[in-house]
Amino acid sequence: MIGVRKIGRPMDLKERSYLVEVARGLAIxxxxxxxxxxxxxxxxxxxxxxxxxxxxxxxxxxxxxxQREDGTPxxxxxxxxxxxxxxxxxxIEATEREDGYEKVPARFDLNIxxxxxxxxxxxxxxxxxxxxxxxxxxxSGDDRGSLIYDLNTLLKD
Numbered sequence: 001m002i003g004v005r006k007i008g009r010p011m012d013l014k015e016r017s018y019l020v021e022v023a024r025g026l027a028i029x030x031x032x033x034x035x036x037x038x039x040x041x042x043x044x045x046x047x048x049x050x051x052x053x054x055x056x057x058x059x060x061x062x063x064x065x066x067q068r069e070d071g072t073p074x075x076x077x078x079x080x081x082x083x084x085x086x087x088x089x090x091x092i093e094a095t096e097r098e099d100g101y102e103k104v105p106a107r108f109d110l111n112i113x114x115x116x117x118x119x120x121x122x123x124x125x126x127x128x129x130x131x132x133x134x135x136x137x138x139x140s141g142d143d144r145g146s147l148i149y150d151l152n153t154l155l156k157d
Contacts, residue, residue: 053137058133060117061147062139063110064157073155075129077103084124089114108151112139130154 038062066074077094134157141147
């Protein structure tokens with residue numbers, strides 16, 4: 001039936017007329033606009049390049065790969081992080097080490113444009129090779145290619 005609510009009682013004229021609700025929404029928006037124009041000193045903005053945002057303790061930040069004492073990556077190319085990633089943003093190619101004892105990544109690419117920063121790759125890593133503790137949140141680039149981090153970029157942090 002037209003004009004009947006699901007709870008059983010029919011809507012009155014005010015509820016059926018969307019014009020009243022649209023006018024109420026516009027009044028709220030204009031009140032917020034007027035408050036922001038008059039009280040600009042109280043607006044919650046920061047001057048971004050000069051002032052940095054204070055981040056909480058548990059902020060994950062950008063990814064990084066940890067290194068051993070000899071400078072080689074701690075990653076053993078087990079593909080656990082690639083398997084656990086729900087966004088499928090990690091791609092690894094493995095190769096054998098010189099001593100033949102374990103594998104190392106020949107290529108480790110992380111597409112930051114696809115990443116959802118869930119931290120599942122960090123939890124899945126059995127040797128604590130990948131971390132999200134850099135505290136960097138400035139993830140901008142000139143083109144898409146600069147936002148695909150390779151092995152060297154991830155080891156720099």
